[in-house]
Amino acid sequence: MQRIILRFFLLLIAIPLAVSASDQKVHSYTLWNGLKILIKEDHRAPVVVSQVWYKVGSSYEPSGVTGISHMLEHMMFKGTEKHLPGEFSRIIAENGGRENAFTGRDYTAYFQSLEKSRLPISFELEADRMRNLRLIDEEFQKERQVVIEERRMRTEDNPQAKTGEHFMAMAWTNSQYKNPIIGWPEDLENYRLSDLQGWYDRWYAPNNATLVVVGDVKADEVLALAKKHFGLLQPDDLIILKSRREEAQLGERRMVVKLPAKLPFLTMGYKVPALNTAETESEAYALEVLAGVLDGGNGARLASRLIRGQQIATAAGAGYNLYARLSTLFSLEGIPAKGQDLKSLESALREQISILKKEPVSAKELARIKAQVLANSIYEQDSVFYQAMQLGMAETVGLGWHKVDEYVDKVKAVTAEQVMAVAQKYLTDERLSVAWLEPLEINIPQSTTIQGGAE
Amino acid sequence: MAIQLKKVITLFALIMWGNLLFAAPNIEQWSDRSGAKVYFSQANSLPMVDVRVVFDAGSARDGDKKGLAALTAALLDTGTGELDASAVAERFESVGAQFGVGSARDMAWVTLRSLTDPDILDSALQTAHDVLVNPAFNQADFERDRQRTLLGLKRQEESPGTIGKKAFFEALYGSHPYASPVGGRLDTVEKLTREDIVTFYRQHYVAKNAVVVIVGDLSRAHAEELVAQLLQGLSEGEAAGALVEPQDDHKGVTVKKQFPSAQTHIFSGALGAKRHDPDYFELYVGNHILGGSGLVSLITEEVREKRGLAYSAYSYFSPMAQFGPFMMGLQTRNDQADQAFNVLTETVSRFIKEGPTEKQLKAAQNNITGGFALRLDSNRKIAEYIAMMAFYDLPLDYLETFSDKVKAVSASAIRDAFSRRLRPDEFKTIMVGNSQ
Incomplete structure (x- = not known):
C-alpha cells in the first residue's frame, strides 16, 4: 500500500x-x-x-x-x-x-x-x-x-x-x-x-x-x-497549433549544474528525428535498434562494457522516444563508478558512440534485439492497459494506431548498415548537448528527538 | 535495492481484494523431489510462462552483516561456473527471455519470463538453472557490485524521503532485523566479503527454504518437469526458522532531521499487522477507508482535497512474517509541516475513536470486492499473488474466500481492532526537512 x-x-x-x-x-x-x-x-x-x-x-x-x-x-x-x-x-x-x-x-x-x-x-x-x-x-x-x-x-x-x-x-x-x-x-x-x-x-x-x-x-x-x-457532444472548430520546428543547432552545448547532492551525474543527448518527423521511417527504427544495442538489457553494451568491463559507470542508460510528436533527443546518462569522474564517463560514452559510427553492429546483437522485440510483443499482451496505452499514444501523436502493428516487422527489417548510417548522420557533436551535475556538499546538522508521540 | 523493495511492497498492496464476479485462478500444489513446494496455475491464452522462485532469504536474515541478503541476490546472475555476467545475460536475451532478481525484508526471489516454444523455454530454463544452482560469486564481480551498492546507498542520502523512511524503520524496530534497510548501511556493506556471500547462499538458497510458482501455458506434467529441471542439484537444506517478534516499547517519539530540501517528509506510525493476523481484515478494510484508497480516503480528503497541503498523503499496513509497519506519510512545504502533521494525527485519532460510518464501510467494501477481477487480470499479477500466498503459507482458497471476509467486516469490529492496535501517543514520527 x-x-x-x-x-x-x-x-x-x-x-x-x-x-x-x-x-x-x-x-x-x-x-x-x-x-x-x-x-x-x-x-x-x-x-x-x-x-x-x-x-x-x-x-x-x-x-x-x-x-x-x-x-x-x-x-x-x-x-x-x-x-x-x-x-x-x-x-x-x-x-x-x-x-x-x-x-x-x-x-x-x-x-x-x-x-x-x-x-x-x-x-x-x-x-x-x-x-x-x-x-x-x-x-x-x-x-x-x-x-x-x-x-x-x-x-x-x-x-x-x-x-x-x-x-x-x-x-x-x-x-x-x-x-x-x-x-x-x-x-x-x-x-x-x-x-x-x-x-x-x-x-x-x-x-x-x-x-x-x-x-x-x-x-x-x-x-x-x-x-x-x-455521440451527443458537439465538436469544436479547432485552431491549428502553429508549427515550431527546432532551429538547427550550431555546435555542441554544455552546462554544469551545481546542486546539493551526493553523487555526480551526467546526462547528454543528440537531436534526432522521431518516427513522426524522420525523412524515411527506417531511420527512426534504426535509432530504436541503436538504443537496444546500447541499453537493451544486461547483455547490451553499456552494461557489459561500461558498468562491467571498464567499470567506468555504476549506472548507465540510453533512450530514444520513437513515438515523440516532434524531433527528440537520443539520450545517454550515467553515474561514474568509484574512482571515476564525469570526464572519464563522458569520454567512455562518446567512445561507444564513435564505435557505432565506425563498426557495424554484430549479427549476434541484431539477432538478440529482434528476439527481444518478438518476445515482448507476446508479453505485452499480458496487460490490457499496456495495449490500450500503445494504441492511444500512437494515435494521439499523429502516427496512427496502425504503427503499433507494424513495429515488430519494421524493427526486424533494420540492418547493421542502417544503424551505422543513423549513428554517422545524427550522433554528431553539432547535435549534442551535455550536462554535468557537480554535487555541492549537503550539510546536515544534528537531529532533534522529542519524547512523546503524535498526540 | 530501493527499487526492488518498492516492487515487493507494491506486490503486498495488490494482495488484498475480494471477489464477487470473478473466479479465482485454479491453483495446483505439490512438492518437488528437491523438497521445494510448488504452486502452479495454468493459463493457456498466451504462449508464455512466468516462473518465480522465492526464498526465505530477505534482509531479515542478514544478522549483523546488513545488506548481505540483498547483495547475494544481486550477484546471482553475475556469473556461473561456465558463464560470465554478459554471457548469462546474452543467453536469456538472445531468446527474448526476461530474468530478474530481487529482495526485501522477508524474502529474496528470482523471476523468469519466457515464451513456451520448446527450444526457447529449454534454453532459458538451462540458464536460469545454472544461475540458481551454480552461481560463481567471482571476487571481481563481488567487489564491483559491492562498490555499486555503496554508491547506491550514498545516493539515497540525497533524498529526504528515503532518509525519513529508513529512520522510521530504525525508530520502530530498534534491534529487530526489520530495522535496517534492505540494502544495508555504508558501514556494514563496507565490511562484507565474498565468503559472507557464499555462506549466505549455501545456507539460504536451498530447496526447503524455497517456493516455486509457475503461471503459464503448460500442462501440469510439463510444469513438474520444468521445476525438476530448474532446481536439479539445489541442496535440500533447511527452512529458515521463525523470526523473533519485534518488541513494542510503547513510547512515542518524534525525530526532526534537518535537511536542505523544499519539503518536509513526514512518516508516522507503529507496529502494524502480521500476514497471519486475527485482525487482518478489519485492519485492511479500515485502512482502505483511512488512507489506503487514494483520493477518496479520509487522509487524502483532509490533507489534499480540503487543504491542498500535499500531493501524496496516505496510510498503509504492510503485513509481513512478523509485525510489519503501520505507516502514515506525506510531504509538504517546510513552513506548513507542523500543520499538515496535525491534520494527519487528528484524522487517524478520530478514526481510531469513532471508526468508519456505515456509508464509508459500504463504499470501501464495494470498491474492494467490485474491483477484484482487476487484481488478477494478467499472468504476472496472478504469479505475484500466488507467490505471496505460497511464501506466507496462506490457504489455497485465500483468493476465493477473500471477498466474503471483506464483506463480513463490520464498522464496530474495525473500530475495535484499530483502538486495540493503534495508539497515536505511542507513534514513532520522523520529520525530514528544512523546518526550524
Whole structure:
C-alpha cells in the first residue's frame, strides 16, 4: 500500500520498445463529431480498460503558462455541471474501479480500469467532463498548491530530475520540448482561472480526442455505448497549433549544474528525428535498434562494457522516444563508478558512440534485439492497459494506431548498415548537448528527538 | 535495492481484494523431489510462462552483516561456473527471455519470463538453472557490485524521503532485523566479503527454504518437469526458522532531521499487522477507508482535497512474517509541516475513536470486492499473488474466500481492532526537512 496515490502522475519518460504484433484486431471508428474510437477485444479476464486521450500536452503550451495541461488534468477531477468536485473518483471507486490520468509532452490522458459490466459508468463520466467541466476558483486555488507540492517532490528535491530540467532547457532552442511537463515554478504561481478555461475550451472536444477500449467486451456493443454517451457532444472548430520546428543547432552545448547532492551525474543527448518527423521511417527504427544495442538489457553494451568491463559507470542508460510528436533527443546518462569522474564517463560514452559510427553492429546483437522485440510483443499482451496505452499514444501523436502493428516487422527489417548510417548522420557533436551535475556538499546538522508521540 | 523493495511492497498492496464476479485462478500444489513446494496455475491464452522462485532469504536474515541478503541476490546472475555476467545475460536475451532478481525484508526471489516454444523455454530454463544452482560469486564481480551498492546507498542520502523512511524503520524496530534497510548501511556493506556471500547462499538458497510458482501455458506434467529441471542439484537444506517478534516499547517519539530540501517528509506510525493476523481484515478494510484508497480516503480528503497541503498523503499496513509497519506519510512545504502533521494525527485519532460510518464501510467494501477481477487480470499479477500466498503459507482458497471476509467486516469490529492496535501517543514520527 506504499505510494498508493498514483493519481495524476506525469509520464516523464517514453514507453520503451513499444508494441505488439497481436492477433487481435483493432476496430477503428470515427463518430460524426470527430471522436476517434479504437476497440480491441481481449477476453482473458472479465475486465475492461477505457482511456480518453486528448491531443494536448506541454509541447502545445505557449510561454507564461507552461504546465497548464497538467494543471488542467488535475482540475478535470473537480466537478462538472452535473457532478460535484471529487464525485468522479468516488463513483469510480464505489464501482470497484481504478482511475488515474497522466500528462506528457504530447498528450493528456484519462483512464479507468473496471470490471467489464461497469464500462457505461466510465463513458458517462468521461463524456460529461469532455464538454461540461465546471472550473471553480476555490477548488483551483487549493489544487494549484497540490501541484506546487508535486513539483517540489518530483523536481525541487531531486538533484537528477532538476539537472534534467535544466538540461532540456539548454538543449532545445525553440522546440516546445524545452519546458518541463509540470511547468516552471513562476508559471504555476501565475495561472488564472481564465487561463484554464481557455485551455479547456480550446482542446477538450470530441474531434481532438481518441477513446481507446481494451478488454472483455464486444466491439459493436462498445461502439453503440460510445455513440450513446459521446455521440451527443458537439465538436469544436479547432485552431491549428502553429508549427515550431527546432532551429538547427550550431555546435555542441554544455552546462554544469551545481546542486546539493551526493553523487555526480551526467546526462547528454543528440537531436534526432522521431518516427513522426524522420525523412524515411527506417531511420527512426534504426535509432530504436541503436538504443537496444546500447541499453537493451544486461547483455547490451553499456552494461557489459561500461558498468562491467571498464567499470567506468555504476549506472548507465540510453533512450530514444520513437513515438515523440516532434524531433527528440537520443539520450545517454550515467553515474561514474568509484574512482571515476564525469570526464572519464563522458569520454567512455562518446567512445561507444564513435564505435557505432565506425563498426557495424554484430549479427549476434541484431539477432538478440529482434528476439527481444518478438518476445515482448507476446508479453505485452499480458496487460490490457499496456495495449490500450500503445494504441492511444500512437494515435494521439499523429502516427496512427496502425504503427503499433507494424513495429515488430519494421524493427526486424533494420540492418547493421542502417544503424551505422543513423549513428554517422545524427550522433554528431553539432547535435549534442551535455550536462554535468557537480554535487555541492549537503550539510546536515544534528537531529532533534522529542519524547512523546503524535498526540 | 530501493527499487526492488518498492516492487515487493507494491506486490503486498495488490494482495488484498475480494471477489464477487470473478473466479479465482485454479491453483495446483505439490512438492518437488528437491523438497521445494510448488504452486502452479495454468493459463493457456498466451504462449508464455512466468516462473518465480522465492526464498526465505530477505534482509531479515542478514544478522549483523546488513545488506548481505540483498547483495547475494544481486550477484546471482553475475556469473556461473561456465558463464560470465554478459554471457548469462546474452543467453536469456538472445531468446527474448526476461530474468530478474530481487529482495526485501522477508524474502529474496528470482523471476523468469519466457515464451513456451520448446527450444526457447529449454534454453532459458538451462540458464536460469545454472544461475540458481551454480552461481560463481567471482571476487571481481563481488567487489564491483559491492562498490555499486555503496554508491547506491550514498545516493539515497540525497533524498529526504528515503532518509525519513529508513529512520522510521530504525525508530520502530530498534534491534529487530526489520530495522535496517534492505540494502544495508555504508558501514556494514563496507565490511562484507565474498565468503559472507557464499555462506549466505549455501545456507539460504536451498530447496526447503524455497517456493516455486509457475503461471503459464503448460500442462501440469510439463510444469513438474520444468521445476525438476530448474532446481536439479539445489541442496535440500533447511527452512529458515521463525523470526523473533519485534518488541513494542510503547513510547512515542518524534525525530526532526534537518535537511536542505523544499519539503518536509513526514512518516508516522507503529507496529502494524502480521500476514497471519486475527485482525487482518478489519485492519485492511479500515485502512482502505483511512488512507489506503487514494483520493477518496479520509487522509487524502483532509490533507489534499480540503487543504491542498500535499500531493501524496496516505496510510498503509504492510503485513509481513512478523509485525510489519503501520505507516502514515506525506510531504509538504517546510513552513506548513507542523500543520499538515496535525491534520494527519487528528484524522487517524478520530478514526481510531469513532471508526468508519456505515456509508464509508459500504463504499470501501464495494470498491474492494467490485474491483477484484482487476487484481488478477494478467499472468504476472496472478504469479505475484500466488507467490505471496505460497511464501506466507496462506490457504489455497485465500483468493476465493477473500471477498466474503471483506464483506463480513463490520464498522464496530474495525473500530475495535484499530483502538486495540493503534495508539497515536505511542507513534514513532520522523520529520525530514528544512523546518526550524
